[in-house]
Amino acid sequence: MKVLIIEDDVIFADMVRMYLVEEDFTVQTALTVQDGLKTFHSFAPDVVLLDLSLPNVDGITMCKTLRQQTQTPIIVVSINSRASEIIQAFTEGADDFLSKPFSMQELKARIMIAIRKSMQPPSTENGPEIPATEHSSQLQLDPVRRFISVNGDMVETTFSEFELLKVFYHNPYRVFTRDELITIIRGIDYHVNERSIDIHITNLRKKIESDPKKPKYIQTVWGLGYRFAKP
Numbered sequence: 001m002k003v004l005i006i007e008d009d010v011i012f013a014d015m016v017r018m019y020l021v022e023e024d025f026t027v028q029t030a031l032t033v034q035d036g037l038k039t040f041h042s043f044a045p046d047v048v049l050l051d052l053s054l055p056n057v058d059g060i061t062m063c064k065t066l067r068q069q070t071q072t073p074i075i076v077v078s079i080n081s082r083a084s085e086i087i088q089a090f091t092e093g094a095d096d097f098l099s100k101p102f103s104m105q106e107l108k109a110r111i112m113i114a115i116r117k118s119m120q121p122p123s124t125e126n127g128p129e130i131p132a133t134e135h136s137s138q139l140q141l142d143p144v145r146r147f148i149s150v151n152g153d154m155v156e157t158t159f160s161e162f163e164l165l166k167v168f169y170h171n172p173y174r175v176f177t178r179d180e181l182i183t184i185i186r187g188i189d190y191h192v193n194e195r196s197i198d199i200h201i202t203n204l205r206k207k208i209e210s211d212p213k214k215p216k217y218i219q220t221v222w223g224l225g226y227r228f229a230k231p
Contacts, residue, residue, distance in 0.1 A: 001046045002026045002027070002043060002044070002045040002046050002047075003028075003047050003111065004040055004043055004047075004048045005049045006029075006036035006051060007031070009051070014029070016104070019107075025111075028043050032055060033061075037065070037066075046072070049077060049107075052077070052080070052089065066093070067093025068093075075098060075110055075111065075114055076094045076097050078100065086184050087163065087167055087184060090180075090184065097180070098110060110179070141169050143166055148165065156207075160185050161203060161207075168218060172228050175224050201218055
């Protein structure tokens with residue numbers, strides 16, 4: 001499996017490269033956005049590890065550029081773990097987010113999850129992925145005024161619940177693992193864990209689903225996590 005590391009910190013990039021090579025990955029590194037794009041097309045990696053603090057062009061823009069060109073998994077890394085940055089990265093096409101510092105074992109696990117998800121056949125149950133809009137059948141979400149309505153009735157949510165639903169809403173049919181959702185919410189709630197995510201999902205279903213036991217919006221993908229379906 002091939003990994004492209006786009007990272008301007010030479011020491012950090014070399015450390016990650018050496019570890020992944022020892023784990024039988026084929027790795028190439030790039031220090032700039034320009035070199036990253038060139039290497040991406042010549043190397044054809046199975047996953048991209050993208051730092052958000054790059055010279056000249058920020059990593060969020062690079063993430064968006066890559067996503068417009070490919071469906072290759074993108075794992076973004078940053079020393080900054082603000083919830084707003086994490087959400088923006090996912091919105092622009094990132095598949096996962098790791099906050100520096102992180103363990104190499106966790107990085108390998110995230111890479112394997114990203115590759116495994118990318119190899120799954122597209123779901124035929126709900127049709128192809130469609131662009132996100134601000135209206136989904138009876139469910140409406142306004143990210144600016146921060147309100148949710150179902151069948152015209154306002155729905156009260158906690159801050160964390162709203163942020164979770166916003167990420168789901170703007171990434172329809174994309175599967176999020178619990179670890180990815182923890183990373184998103186951790187910038188808001190430091191004590192979040194897998195159980196907390198399940199509780200947030202349960203509460204959201206009670207608030208937006210007509211039948212929480214048979215959800216049509218927030219669906220469980222067994223063995224992986226959750227996805228948002230637009231009926």
